[in-house]
Amino acid sequence: MRSPKDFFQPLAVGAPAPLREIPVRPSRMIHFFDPSNEKMAAKVPGLVGKLDVLLGNLEDGVQSDRKEAARDGLVKIAQNTEFGQTQLWTRINSLDSPWGLDDLLTLIPAIGDKLDVVMVPKVEGPQDIHYVDRLLAQLEAKAGLTRPILIHAILETATGVANVEEIAGASPRMQGLSLGPADLAASRRMKTTRVGGGHPGYLVRTDPVGDDLHAGRTTSQQDLWHYTLARMVDACVANGILPYYGPFGDIRDVVACEDQFRNAFLLGCVGTWTLHPVQIDIARKVFSPAPEEVRWARRVLAAMGDGTGAVMLDGKMQDDATVKQCRVVVNLAELLAARDPELAQAYAAEKE
Template sequence: MLDYPGQADRAVQLERSALFVPASRWPMIEKAARSPADAVIIDLEDAVAPSEKEQARANLVRALRDLDFGPRLRIYRMNSLDTPFAYRDLTEVVEVVGDRVDLILVPKVNSPDDLRFVARLLDQIELGRSQTRPIGLEAQIETANAFLYAREIAAATPRLEALIYGPGDYAAALRAPLASIGERDAHDELYPGHRWHAIMHTIVAAARANGLRCLDGPFAGLRAPEELERASRTARAMGFDGKQCIHPAQIAIVNRVFSPPPKEVAWAEAVMRAYAQAVAQGRGAFNLDGKMIDGANIRMAQIIVEQQRKIQARGE
């Protein structure tokens, strides 16, 4: 009997930073497993040439079987369902080390049926292995169809834990000029607003409506820490939980931006203390430092306190 995680558990899972590493590069996988990232994504898709797919799968199995990832989420990105590699990415990995996989990132999701197909195949493999802990899914929203069907995708399967923004492929799908993934360019300066606000806001809203996490996509500039921080702060302001990284040097900035600052933690803890007193006195909304606190504030404070608890459990 598969026991799917509840919505509250999925929403507060710590995933501030998710480090991509090519499955074809074994030394990089070893380093990623020891990195300060909250999650490691071993990539079978874009980072691996077609001629290296088979070896990449073998490296992935070896990594999941032999390496200690510590508290980091163990994720791998399969190839998209319109390729001849996708089903082998599932069967040849999950049938061998399925109990060591936390999440599978499904790229180029176009409809809820894509996720249902992957979920149904995983059902069969896990039943065959007598695996009781289900593997979760993350859906990469990076096509025009995914934008239009984001609400349905977010509700497709109880295996789904997160929606991920894929900025490069999304720009290509819209034929929108993009000089570098995640970075501002001349086209952004021309546009009267945030060029990607619509899809980013849609991802956050669809995720929150279904109790999911949501992550911003990667930032290609490896020598632009200020721009990385700006992009990360923009994503956090929009409600994202974290951001994908393509280099270990990006992790510290991303972890810091997506961690609640001390002032925020102090506020949340004060809210929870005052809330406990209000409940004991039979009150609902209450006043704290001259500001009215209601259910929305309490839910936000609960999330901050729980996130801080998990960060502290990591030794940070």
């Protein structure tokens, strides 16, 4: 067993020192693009500054005969683009694939100074993180990098969910976790072919109102992912890393997409994946506190003074616990306002 005092020592001679705290940067939308698709690649420079995270995808969604082209395309894009405040992430191929190792061996020496986060799919346990952790340290040392590249894991298997707490705490590099509903559904043998969202067959029904068991009974569709998402959020918070919703596959259904994103936001997620441009503004809207919520949170903080005791505002009791809730909203608003001029203006107007 590794000693706790050694946890923050570099895993390779010459590698940068691990971070003791994960930096919290706006990451409301993690926007996926295929670096092997020339039309998509050409749009990347125009997206810089408009998105919180751009992710060069090398895994699912990239055909096997295009894997090397995607990898090479990402190198070219990164070398020729200044990303400014927009983070650059990549999703490598799974560790049991023929491409995952070469992804890291190619990307870190070539563009390690540009990469913020490596997203690792189908993580099953802390052993997967330990492998990538050591390999990244060796490659960072060889490339002479001065800051560590962080790791983001996707929960896509039942085993991964069972080990989520150990995964979240496996390395100082751990930046966050995302829910991967499609692969997770297959792993669990769930009977759904949807990518995220609810299911009309997963419902609750009101009690019968008479002898006819069908008459007058209403139903409500339930969320297949509530348990997993809530458990993932708890594991992330307990280990000082960030939770994210994953993909919502029905691009056309922007209404249900917004609902799913909002559920994740309310549960504690800081962002989500966006697979199509139409989802970008939805993520920006949902994962930014509404101006009226920010105004109310500021009112509570102002009324509570030092944050102890209790006061009544508009007939609602506010105490030490609600102060903590309001600080979450105000702190997020201030973080986003520093990045987003439109939000800064909206939040400033609520101060008046």
